[in-house]
């Protein structure tokens with residue numbers, strides 16, 4: 392099929408009604424509406440996961456288990472981790488990619504708009520299924536976000552429909568939804584690019600989404616199959632993973648991590664892409680080493696498929712296998728280091744504008760470097776054997792998930808907010824949000840590293856009083872992070888309702904999405920752009936397209 396064959400029926404469709412707030416509650420097939428639906432839905436779940444985090448930190452502010460019942464504590468960390476990953480991080484990133492990818496490659500929509508809408512509507516469905524487990528006898532799942540058997544097979548109430556059962560159904564639906572998304576993104580990027588938009592003219596963000604979605608396609612079937620097999624073990628008594636019946640519990644860990652390690656790159660690659668878009672705009676310089684940055688995303692995606700056993704160094708894994716996976720894991724730092732170098736070189740000597748999106752991106756980069764260092768420490772077998780299952784690991788992955796991914800998402804929200812809504816956000820509130828988040832993240836998660844090195848285990852409601860000091864600091868940081876969302880919510884709602892009207896290109900950025908109105912019309916481009924140059928032409932006076940730009944505009948951009 393060629394480009395025109397896919398697109399023709401869309402152009403021929405009759406006039407769409409304008410987008411109003413009601414549109415967001417419909418089965419819309421417009422990628423921009425779906426993008427915002429994903430973002431808003433997942434942000435609501437971010438708040439729920441955040442409330443659970445506050446309860447966890449409230450429990451841990453004293454050494455005794457005195458705030459909630461221990462089973463409630465188990466449910467809290469399990470649901471916190473599950474919601475933050477499956478209902479915040481994954482869907483919010485898919486939402487942003489949905490909004491941006493068609494605009495950035497000069498397409499009118501995704502390749503399969505209806506599939507896109509179905510994939511989105513599965514998110515509230517599995518979100519509600521997961522939350523419904525609070526109303527069952529025995530409450531939600533308690534086996535942690537990774538649901539290792541035999542713990543996850545315990546079923547203390549003896550009911551068929553229990554918290555773990557709903558958890559597994561939710562995760563399986565989430566997998567199906569994400570596979571649909573993967574098919575759609577990969578097809579869109581391969582097939583729907585505007586004339587002249589060659590692979591090496593695509594923004595680095597699109598390369599990152601492309602690489603991340605390829606991982607979804609090869610990895611997710613393993614997790615989804617593992618979840619279904621565990622569900623069968625739990626409900627109809629098969630024995631894939633149940634050691635008591637001759638099953639193999641470690642096999643589940645393979646299914647789980649074969650996807651869930653690459654999944655961290657599904658998460659982090661688009662955030663790397665966001666950094667690659669934001670640093671050039673606010674430094675007024677081209678992205679340093681653009682082609683290498685673009686290809687390194689694919690390389691990371693490739694290597695990510697061969698490192699999963701680093702989560703299983705303490706699962707009775709044979710020594711030779713540990714060494715192989717230790718080396719392959721360390722290799723990921725090569726393409727990743729290239730990117731970090733490229734961003735620093737982009738910022739270096741640039742005319743920096745420290746607006747909110749730039750602050751969030753810089754803060755995210757700093758915390759990513761820290762997370763990268765602790766990550767390399769963890770990839771080393773002797774260190775991991777020592778700190779496995781301690782707070783050191785929790786500290787490490789929160790620097791990734793909060794410090795880098797969530798901060799990167801905020802950078803993206805502020806940067807593309809004027810495009811999405813046609814309104815400007817309030818800079819003062821944005822900066823307040825940044826400083827609360829940056830200080831809160833470090834206060835919350837830095838203390839987890841000394842705690843882990845001293846031996847404090849994760850997933851415990853009570854601990855030895857010698858750990859009290861760092862836990863108090865961490866809880867204060869946690870509450871600060873809870874508060875940091877308030878100026879954000881105020882800013883987003885207030886600006887969307889009554890913010891100053893945004894021009895088409897408020898940041899003087901180069902990219903196809905900035906050549907259309909804010910917010911973009913339903914079909915994105917009245918005339919499909921003809922791309923004639925590489926992205927990030929800051930400081931050069933070449934136009935990006937042959938047909939959409941006015942000459943004065945290009946001069947103004949440099």
Ligand code: HEM
Nearest residue numbers: 444447468469472475480535536792793849850851869872
């Ligand atoms: C204010 C913000 C947050 C706080 C205070 C917080 C706190 C915590 C704590 C203390 C734990 C360990 C629980 C235990 O082992 O008993 C935990 C686990 C976890 N958190 Fe967070 N967190 C926050 C935000 C996030 C975000 C944004 C994400 C992901 C994007 C996330 C993902 C996870 C995951 C995956 C786990 C592992 C759950 C498990 O062990 O099964 N957290 N969090």
Ligand SMILES: [Cu+2]
Nearest residue numbers: 652699701702
């Ligand atoms: Cu991993």
